[in-house]
Each structure stands twice: as structure tokens, then as C-alpha cells.
Amino acid sequence: MPGTDEIYERYLARAIREINTLGDEIANCHLVDHPAHAAVIGSGHPLADIMLVKYRPQPAEIQEGVAFFGRSGAAVLKSVRRLGIDPLLIYGTNCVKCSDADPDAAAAACPLWLARELAIVEPKMIVAMGDEVVQTLNDLGVALAQPLDPNRIGEIQRFTPTTDALVVPDLDASLNDEESKRRFWHAFKALGTWYDALPPY
Secondary structure, three states, rough: OOOOHHHHHHHHHHHHHHHHHHHHHHOOOOOOOOOOOHHHHEEEOOOOOEEEEEEEOOHHHHHHOOOOHHHHHHHHHHHHHHHHOOHHHHEEEEOOEOOOOOHHHHHHHHHHHHHHHHHHHOOEEEEOOOOOHHHHHHHHHHOOOOOOOOOEEEEEEEEEEEEEEEEEOOOOHHHHHHHHHHHHHHHHHHHHHHHHHHOOO
């Protein structure tokens, strides 16, 4: 009978295959018209405990084709280290993968990808960065999901029986001034309390 480590390795190998396949499909997506056909894929551990979700990629992410590249990634790395969270336990993505398509068309098509990412990663925690992310998650129709309240910023909410959620301000918008950074950090630090309460593996 396989041991715990062997079972985990099998799950990890499957998740890597599935996330790579998903990345290829996103890169070759034709659900909407892409003038330059640039898409931004998720980044991080494919079986992460924590999934960070922004709404739309920023120019640095678009240039590299990877979510949380640039200012947002640096800010998250600094924040999780302050909380004592291993960055290798994190997966980051955007609701909208399209960088150059019509925004309304992209917003309608891209949640299909987010739903698959959730199914592959199966995070214990989703950090929803901004009202648009909360609305997207609520509209996904995830099995057994409870609607997230966008007004409960900085509070741990139950999303599904196996996944919690934390609503925080829009990260990209929070990087422009000190007061916004403070509001983001005040909400985000609840992730540290949640993480500290996780049972040991």
C-alpha cells in the first residue's frame, strides 16, 4: 500500500500535468478575438494551500505572460514573508487572462479558466483581491459554495466546505499610495492568523 509521500507525489504529478495543459489552452485561446493574442497564465505551486486572485493582469504580467510578475508579485512576496508564510505554498492568478481583447468579451469567457484552476489546485484558502474578483467567484457556480460578502474585508469567510476565503482590497490599486497600502496590509494580515491555525502536516 502506498505511503503518504507517494500518494502526494502522484497527486502533484497529476496537478502539474493538468496545470500545464490548462496553460497551453489559455495561451491558444480563441474564445474571444485577441489583436495580439497575448494571454497571462497563473504561477506558483499547482497544489498550493493558498490561491491569490486578482481581476486583470497589469503591463508587467502581460509582458512576461505570467500572473503576479512585477510590482504585485514583489508586494505579495514581501507581505507573505512578513506573515511567516512559505511563498512555495502559494498560487497566483487573474480572473481575466486576456490582455488585449475586448474587456466585456474577455470577462465573460475567462472565468472558465478560473474554475478549472480552482478544481486543479484545490486551495484551502482563496484571497479575493477586489470586488470584481468576489463577483466573479460568486458567479462561477462552484459546487456547495456560499456567496462571499465583498463588505467583509479582512475577515475569513467560508467559501466551500473545504475552502476558506479572505476578501482584501484590489492589490494593483493599493500600490499607488501609502494609505491604500496600509488598508491592503490591514486586511491581508488576517491570512497570517489563518495560516498559523492550520494543523501540522
